[in-house]
Amino acid sequence: xxxxxxxxxxxxxxxxxxxxxxxxxxxKRELTTRIRPxxxxxxxxxxxxxxxxxxxxRAAEDREAIKQGLLQDPAYQTWSALNRCSQxxxxxxxxxxxxxxxxxxxxxARSLLESPQRRGELxxxxxxxxxxxxxxxxxxxxxxxxxxTASSTDIxxxxxxxxxxxxxxxxxxxxxxxxxxxxxxxWLQALRPGFxxxxxxxxxxxxxxxxxxxxxxxxxxxxxxIDVGAAMLRYAAARAEALGARVLFHQMDAxxxxxxxxxxxxxxxHNLFHEVSDATRNATFRETFRLLAPGGLCxxxxxxxxxxxxxxFEQAERAWDVYFNDEPFWECYxxxxxxxxxxxxxxxxxxVREIDLPKINGPGFWYAAVAExx
Amino acid sequence: xxxxAAARAAIEYSAQPRVHFFADPAVDRVLGIxxxxxxxxxxxxxxxxxxxxLLVEQGALKSGAVQAFVPTPAIxxxxxxxxxxxxxxxxxxxxxxxVQLRQEQRSAAPAAATAAGSASAVA
Numbered sequence: 001x002x003x004x005x006x007x008x009x010x011x012x013x014x015x016x017x018x019x020x021x022x023x024x025x026x027x028k029r030e031l032t033t034r035i036r037p038x039x040x041x042x043x044x045x046x047x048x049x050x051x052x053x054x055x056x057x058r059a060a061e062d063r064e065a066i067k068q069g070l071l072q073d074p075a076y077q078t079w080s081a082l083n084r085c086s087q088x089x090x091x092x093x094x095x096x097x098x099x100x101x102x103x104x105x106x107x108x109a110r111s112l113l114e115s116p117q118r119r120g121e122l123x124x125x126x127x128x129x130x131x132x133x134x135x136x137x138x139x140x141x142x143x144x145x146x147x148x149t150a151s152s153t154d155i156x157x158x159x160x161x162x163x164x165x166x167x168x169x170x171x172x173x174x175x176x177x178x179x180x181x182x183x184x185x186x187w188l189q190a191l192r193p194g195f196x197x198x199x200x201x202x203x204x205x206x207x208x209x210x211x212x213x214x215x216x217x218x219x220x221x222x223x224x225x226i227d228v229g230a231a232m233l234r235y236a237a238a239r240a241e242a243l244g245a246r247v248l249f250h251q252m253d254a255x256x257x258x259x260x261x262x263x264x265x266x267x268x269x270h271n272l273f274h275e276v277s278d279a280t281r282n283a284t285f286r287e288t289f290r291l292l293a294p295g296g297l298c299x300x301x302x303x304x305x306x307x308x309x310x311x312x313f314e315q316a317e318r319a320w321d322v323y324f325n326d327e328p329f330w331e332c333y334x335x336x337x338x339x340x341x342x343x344x345x346x347x348x349x350x351x352v353r354e355i356d357l358p359k360i361n362g363p364g365f366w367y368a369a370v371a372e373x374x
Numbered sequence: 375x376x377x378x379a380a381a382r383a384a385i386e387y388s389a390q391p392r393v394h395f396f397a398d399p400a401v402d403r404v405l406g407i408x409x410x411x412x413x414x415x416x417x418x419x420x421x422x423x424x425x426x427x428l429l430v431e432q433g434a435l436k437s438g439a440v441q442a443f444v445p446t447p448a449i450x451x452x453x454x455x456x457x458x459x460x461x462x463x464x465x466x467x468x469x470x471x472x473v474q475l476r477q478e479q480r481s482a483a484p485a486a487a488t489a490a491g492s493a494s495a496v497a
Contacts, residue, residue: 022420095387143387
């Protein structure tokens with residue numbers, strides 16, 4: 001990858017691999033910063049007038065009508081085709097060094113996870129059900145999806161997630177080089193100086209990019225991290241070992257975990273909610289409430305794309321990812337009233353806050369919902 | 375695994391359902407191929423940059439010497455031919471379509487001439 005933390009679980013990329021990745025990063029940045037803003041102009045100059053010609057004035061401001069109108073515009077088609085193509089190319093490009101190094105990385109993972117000096121744990125129950133939504137949808141077009149597991153030694157889902165994830169986020173201008181956990185930890189330490197949670201849970205941890213910073217920032221805490229894909233978790237656990245962090249990884253559904261009531265002082269998630277359905281998100285909030293000890297705190301961070309603050313055009317334009325980047329829950333997350341949902345899950349209204357979480361490498365903010373268990 | 379096998383394996387592993395945005399999917403296909411070429415050009419640019427920097431570092435080249443290089447008229451002429459050959463290869467599909475059109479025109483011409491000849495003969 002172009003920018004990332006160095007550790008023993010990364011594929012060896014040649015100078016040519018890195019050059020191809022940098023090309024894609026540059027290309028995606030151009031698309032995002034110079035071409036994509038033109039979608040608004042396309043809407044204002046061609047799509048809206050055409051919709052107004054065919055529909056009543058109010059219907060021309062309808063999100064669904066705008067989506068259809070945009071897709072028929074040749075300039076929007078060009079942006080769409082380039083955006084989709086660059087995303088597909090990104091995965092093919094980061095897959096190449098992984099394909100060359102696959103066997104070495106699998107062996108490396110085995111040796112890290114079986115080492116007598118290992119710090120953490122990896123808990124993969126044999127009877128864990130296949131998590132269908134994550135197999136059907138290849139989120140961000142990640143090859144075969146986050147939950148794909150080819151064998152009992154497979155690590156590809158996690159390796160791809162890490163290799164592609166940062167490049168993708170940076171290309172989107174969404175701060176791939178920003179530490180989401182770092183932003184949350186800084187904010188929590190300002191809120192509660194001297195905060196020393198004994199047990200921390202990271203829900204929907206993927207490759208453990210956020211789990212590791214919690215383990216390093218709170219060395220006396222027991223950090224647990226859960227997700228649904230075995231190959232993803234195997235990679236996450238090996239990566240955490242390679243970085244010298246003690247994290248206990250478990251294959252669990254965030255909406256129905258196997259932990260006891262009230263056993264965590266801090267429950268967090270990072271960029272989880274735009275990847276799960278309304279039902280799973282609400283189950284996760286109920287589970288958060290159940291798992292927190294009295295006085296405990298949750299912080300659920302995600303991208304700041306709340307539709308309540310956006311025009312119909314902005315909502316329609318942002319929904320591109322739903323259809324062409326295999327992000328089926330992007331729009332229902334953006335529509336959600338998360339503060340209200342946390343209250344429905346059991347939290348007292350006065351303890352729930354929705355905040356702009358400043359990025360570490362600003363400018364800009366993440367969205368976060370914070371609640372305390374009284 | 376050879377670089378060729380890795381490239382092919384990566385393409386196979388990362389295959390997604392094809393989507394198209396233009397009325398004719400061929401346009402999406404051409405765009406995809408063009409973008410792949412652009413990515414390779416980006417990689418070549420970096421290689422050249424690396425070569426230049428290594429040569430400067432090792433004292434074989436003065437910094438800025440590549441940009442300051444002024445070709446003699448003979449070299450400039452050679453280069454122009456090189457660029458023309460490149461452009462010909464680049465425009466292969468357009469040119470070959472014209473070649474085909476001209477061949478059709480030629481093979482149709484004698485028949486047309488014969489037809490015109492017989493018509494005038496009848497008249």
